[in-house]
Amino acid sequence: MNTKMNDKEIRRELKMYIEENMEVFDENIDLRDNDNIFEKGFVSSIFAMRLLAFIESTFKTEIKDEDINLANFSSIDNIVRMLEK
Amino acid sequence: MINDKEDILQKTADYMERYVRSQVNKMEAQESFSLAIIQDMAQMGLLGASLPKEYGGLELDPLTYGRLTEVIGKVSSTARTLLTVHTSLVGETLARYGNEGQKEKYLRDICRGSKIACFALTEPENGTDAATIKTSYEKKEQVYILNGHKRWISLAGIADLMLVMAVNCTDNKKMSAFLVDRKAPGIEVTPVTGLLAARDAYISEIRFKNVEIPADNLLCKEGEGFAFVANTALFYGRYSIAWGGLATAQAALEEMVTYARKRKQFGKRIGEFQLIQGIIGDAVAQITAARSLCISAGEMRVKGQEDAVMQTNIAKYITSRISVQICADAVQVLGGNGCCSCYPVERLFRESKILEIIEGTSQIQQVMLANYGMRKFYKRENTGV
Numbered sequence: 464m465n466t467k468m469n470d471k472e473i474r475r476e477l478k479m480y481i482e483e484n485m486e487v488f489d490e491n492i493d494l495r496d497n498d499n500i501f502e503k504g505f506v507s508s509i510f511a512m513r514l515l516a517f518i519e520s521t522f523k524t525e526i527k528d529e530d531i532n533l534a535n536f537s538s539i540d541n542i543v544r545m546l547e548k
Numbered sequence: 549m550i551n552d553k554e555d556i557l558q559k560t561a562d563y564m565e566r567y568v569r570s571q572v573n574k575m576e577a578q579e580s581f582s583l584a585i586i587q588d589m590a591q592m593g594l595l596g597a598s599l600p601k602e603y604g605g606l607e608l609d610p611l612t613y614g615r616l617t618e619v620i621g622k623v624s625s626t627a628r629t630l631l632t633v634h635t636s637l638v639g640e641t642l643a644r645y646g647n648e649g650q651k652e653k654y655l656r657d658i659c660r661g662s663k664i665a666c667f668a669l670t671e672p673e674n675g676t677d678a679a680t681i682k683t684s685y686e687k688k689e690q691v692y693i694l695n696g697h698k699r700w701i702s703l704a705g706i707a708d709l710m711l712v713m714a715v716n717c718t719d720n721k722k723m724s725a726f727l728v729d730r731k732a733p734g735i736e737v738t739p740v741t742g743l744l745a746a747r748d749a750y751i752s753e754i755r756f757k758n759v760e761i762p763a764d765n766l767l768c769k770e771g772e773g774f775a776f777v778a779n780t781a782l783f784y785g786r787y788s789i790a791w792g793g794l795a796t797a798q799a800a801l802e803e804m805v806t807y808a809r810k811r812k813q814f815g816k817r818i819g820e821f822q823l824i825q826g827i828i829g830d831a832v833a834q835i836t837a838a839r840s841l842c843i844s845a846g847e848m849r850v851k852g853q854e855d856a857v858m859q860t861n862i863a864k865y866i867t868s869r870i871s872v873q874i875c876a877d878a879v880q881v882l883g884g885n886g887c888c889s890c891y892p893v894e895r896l897f898r899e900s901k902i903l904e905i906i907e908g909t910s911q912i913q914q915v916m917l918a919n920y921g922m923r924k925f926y927k928r929e930n931t932g933v
Binding site for chain 2: 483485488513517519531533
């Protein structure tokens with residue numbers, strides 16, 4: 464990963480992006496870092512490839528083929544874990 | 549093979565005008581696009597236009613590739629389909645998600661045109677609701693066994709390679725993508741006839757009956773076929789269709805302008821009548837706006853921006869919609885002549901409608917754009933933003 468962002472900044476960027484793209488319009492939803500965004504219905508699986516593109520362009524990284532699976536993109540925690548590998 | 553990108557665009561335009569245009573009606577009537585033209589396109593490098601050079605592609609940047617799609621689509625929508633399906637939906641997706649062995653094995657053939665590829669997602673009962681397809685696979689030792697039925701698959705009639713989406717037979721939430729050799733036993737391809745347009749695009753049904761697929765032919769990971777492979781493929785395809793819509797609209801505009809400047813009624817050229825000018829003025833404005841959208845989507849892709857996905861959805865939605873409008877207007881300007889196949893607008897009128905359906909209907913684009921807009925343009929209380 465080439466980004467100079469720290470863990471906190473990465474999490475903030477991810478949270479903002481996911482919140483901006485949620486498919487539910489309840490203002491009171493509080494997205495937590497360990498929330499499974501697909502299982503909770505915040506986004507559909509169609510969003511996964513956009514999230515992948517966002518991560519690659521924002522954090523200047525290329526996600527490895529072996530890491531491309533929905534589980535790695537299902538929560539902020541999992542994304543950060545994947546990026547830290 | 550041609551090199552400089554402007555040279556590629558010019559030589560392609562010349563080839564399409566000089567060699568392909570005169571054959572378009574005949575190919576449609578015979579319901580078979582010329583295999584010689586496909587080979588010519590391959591020799592010019594066009595079938596690998598957007599694919600990496602290391603596998604024999606031209607590696608055009610997305611914007612130039614979009615312009616190339618327009619150049620080709622202005623003359624023949626089936627030639628454009630080759631780019632949309634063979635090069636983008638399959639080639640680009642394979643370049644994105646394929647492992648080295650798969651790229652080495654298939655991408656070279658795709659660029660050379662020695663294998664024609666099709667993308668098999670849609671089924672008789674599943675169009676827009678693509679996540680619930682029925683074609684299924686079962687893992688058995690070193691092979692996957694594929695069973696099912698696909699429909700409306702462009703180029704399937706001549707395809708050597710099929711990118712097939714199927715769900716796990718015990719867990720239909722698990723969709724996977726497979727590279728399937730047409731020669732595999734158990735595959736039956738039946739042409740679909742009686743189509744509104746794209747009659748020479750070898751659109752077919754495919755039936756898979758206990759087709760054995762080597763485990764190595766799984767594209768991306770098992771279970772990631774919908775979230776990543778199909779959606780990425782459709783993104784690439786949608787980008788191509790956006791430019792294809794622009795191509796059809798531009799071709800219709802040129803036809804109606806040329807006609808309006810020559811055709812005389814009431815002692816005047818019809819282009820001198822303000823009602824005709826209104827139609828032409830609207831078409832010019834709509835095409836200019838749609839072109840800006842396509843260019844901006846292309847530039848976003850060049851820069852690797854994530855929002856290229858949504859911009860592409862917008863571009864596809866708009867260009868296909870204006871294409872239908874402008875092609876219908878072109879028929880109106882040509883009057884009775886516009887209803888005859890001796891003028892291209894009759895065909896463009898039919899072809900434009902297809903663009904509002906393929907690679908995501910206009911209605912599903914509206915839903916996606918609404919979801920996007922409902923978030924992006926919401927004014928939160930007390931914040932003013």
